[in-house]
Amino acid sequence: MNVHAHALAQGYPFDEQTSAFAGDVIENLAQYPKRLSPKYFYDATGSALFEQITVLPEYYPTRTELGILRDRGREIAADIPKPAALVEFGAGATTKVRLLLQHCEFGAYVPVDISGEFLSAQADGLRKDFPDLDVHPVAADFTTPFALPAEIADMPKVGFFPGSTLGNFEPHEASSFLRTAREILSDGAQMIIGVDLEKDERVLYDAYNDAAGVTARFNLNVLVRINRELGGNFDLSAFTHRSIYNRDRHRIEMHLISRKAQNVRILGNNFSFRPGESIHTENSYKYSFERFTALARSSGWSVRKSWTDPARMFSVHALVASD
Numbered sequence: 163m164n165v166h167a168h169a170l171a172q173g174y175p176f177d178e179q180t181s182a183f184a185g186d187v188i189e190n191l192a193q194y195p196k197r198l199s200p201k202y203f204y205d206a207t208g209s210a211l212f213e214q215i216t217v218l219p220e221y222y223p224t225r226t227e228l229g230i231l232r233d234r235g236r237e238i239a240a241d242i243p244k245p246a247a248l249v250e251f252g253a254g255a256t257t258k259v260r261l262l263l264q265h266c267e268f269g270a271y272v273p274v275d276i277s278g279e280f281l282s283a284q285a286d287g288l289r290k291d292f293p294d295l296d297v298h299p300v301a302a303d304f305t306t307p308f309a310l311p312a313e314i315a316d317m318p319k320v321g322f323f324p325g326s327t328l329g330n331f332e333p334h335e336a337s338s339f340l341r342t343a344r345e346i347l348s349d350g351a352q353m354i355i356g357v358d359l360e361k362d363e364r365v366l367y368d369a370y371n372d373a374a375g376v377t378a379r380f381n382l383n384v385l386v387r388i389n390r391e392l393g394g395n396f397d398l399s400a401f402t403h404r405s406i407y408n409r410d411r412h413r414i415e416m417h418l419i420s421r422k423a424q425n426v427r428i429l430g431n432n433f434s435f436r437p438g439e440s441i442h443t444e445n446s447y448k449y450s451f452e453r454f455t456a457l458a459r460s461s462g463w464s465v466r467k468s469w470t471d472p473a474r475m476f477s478v479h480a481l482v483a484s485d
């Protein structure tokens with residue numbers, strides 16, 4: 163029986179998104195090593211847990227990037243052509259974009275996100291605070307080519323990709339994302355991008371193993387989501403959160419480790435776990451200035467300027483499309 167038939171039989175009416183989720187989960191748990199995409203962390207609970215992560219004492223990236231945007235916003239804005247259209251890839255909370263909007267007169271703001279609902283709420287808030295700004299939300303998956311609104315056709319475009327979201331991509335995916343972004347934004351485009359830096363392993367380790375256990379709950383929540391949306395029967399107490407720094411590959415890895423031999427059923431499929439077996443749930447790549455510059459260069463961009471905080475924890479780069 164296919165996943166749809168099972169879903170129907172169990173009373174799970176599937177929309178397009180849920181069936182994509184189901185297909186992806188079943189395919190990736192059937193492989194060895196087992197894995198789940200980090201994009202599935204962000205249901206309502208996961209998004210709220212991530213907001214909690216951003217204010218943890220150990221989790222330095224968000225507050226450090228905000229500090230850079232706050233302290234250097236004027237400088238970052240100085241070389242942006244006016245009026246340009248600001249295109250944000252993945253639009254979470256509007257805190258960061260506000261720091262750019264404050265310092266630079268943009269002609270339009272185009273938040274691009276897969277969740278249309280969330281987008282329109284955010285857009286309304288921004289329109290209230292920046293009454294002269296044209297906000298044109300686009301509901302799309304920003305990792306694949308999409309069309310920009312006709313209203314900004316004649317403006318120079320500036321991409322915005324904060325939060326080290328780039329770190330979730332494999333290096334080859336990061337490169338193809340940057341290439342796609344350059345294509346979408348077209349010739350002469352610029353891009354402001356936030357990238358987490360490689361640093362002391364202890365600091366990295368602690369940021370993904372917080373004492374309060376919020377990151378563990380965030381990681382485990384993807385199993386809660388599978389149970390709820392796909393009728394899975396994961397026993398949460400039988401899995402444990404593990405984050406490690408993989409030095410050779412310059413990345414934090416998050417895993418969920420099976421505490422024992424067990425079987426899990428999801429939509430008629432059986433997945434068996436050995437004791438200690440992992441589900442690899444996330445990579446968070448860290449870049450040195452050198453490696454990021456090389457990545458940008460090989461992906462159609464050159465680094466115009468970079469900013470960091472005094473402790474060199476996080477970086478913000480201004481990229482210009484190269485020809």
Ligand code: AVJ
Pocket residue numbers: 215223325326327329330370377444445446
């Ligand atoms: C949203 C991908 C930037 O990698 O630091 C935080 C997600 N995972 N704690 C990151 C995350 C665990 C975060 N990014």
